[in-house]
């Protein structure tokens with residue numbers, strides 16, 4: 452599992468640890484049964500230098516030595532190196548509907564401890580949310596294993612997130628939360644705190660897990676309770692800043708729409724095709740707002756006619772997005788993408804909207820793929836925002 456992080460660091464982007472020590476540690480994570488001799492050959496480093504740097508990594512606690520099983524051949528078996536997954540741990544806070552989760556994870560992406568809090572989202576204001584997060588994090592801090600160092604606390608959030616200043620500006624799930632300054636948690640919890648957009652974290656880990664080429668540009672569109680996107684280009688995932696990034700749910704593809712959005716504007720595609728809007732419009736039919744339950748609802752109600760307008764609006768949204776960002780691939784997550792008939796209809800509609808006879812795209816049209824939203828990807832991607840600088844610090848030459 453540790454290669455999850457190794458791949459993220461190895462992908463060639465800005466996350467790659469610099470210097471020889473960093474390269475050796477990354478190689479130890481990514482190799483099977485590495486020895487000093489093998490690593491020296493693979494990296495073109497002199498054996499004496501390799502021994503010296505490996506000793507430093509062992510003293511730092513990042514690398515452990517393991518004796519291989521009994522060797523039938525004559526001669527002393529070479530010692531195998533392996534990464535110490537528990538050397539660094541991170542606390543990842545993420546949200547699933549109205550439940551706030553805090554997970555203590557190690558470098559292998561294993562959850563060592565998890566606590567959660569079911570919030571009354573309609574009543575949770577800035578102070579109540581800060582207090583819930585602080586309590587959950589305090590519980591996780593008590594569980595940090597002996598010998599482990601906490602790299603930091605990573606918050607992965609939906610809606611409009613300013614990753615630079617640490618402000619959570621808005622989320623359709625949390626109507627009472629506005630312009631929440633999360634940077635204050637650094638002092639409150641006496642730890643490094645990073646704030647990231649949830650879709651960006653998920654895409655970051657998905658890109659590494661899927662072994663996508665660095666040169667490949669990937670768009671991820673989440674169509675669920677709300678609608679949002681993340682984009683990765685040349686090894687970097689675009690950051691969300693003060694005005695958000697990827698807030699495609701609030702773009703308009705029908706100027707005659709009178710649908711009121713939670714964001715304060717009229718005609719947003721999310722106010723037409725987001726689950727919250729569909730549930731409001733079809734009141735009385737008991738439409739579940741929870742994405743997992745909504746997925747089941749779609750399975751039980753396969754009538755395509757009901758979803759024709761949302762599908763058409765999303766196909767137009769995709770056309771605009773693909774022409775703006777020109778991704779090689781677009782992964783669509785959320786309940787609608789899990790329904791084969793709806794997803795096929797969406798692809799067909801998109802292709803009609805962006806035909807290959809168009810001189811703009813020709814045969815080179817973006818490929819649409821259905822993907823399942825992944826909490827594990829979100830956790831790994833969020834944790835990497837604190838692991839990466841901590842590893843860089845430990846691996847300074």
Ligand SMILES: [Zn+2]
Nearest residue numbers: 701712714719
């Ligand atoms: Zn809106």
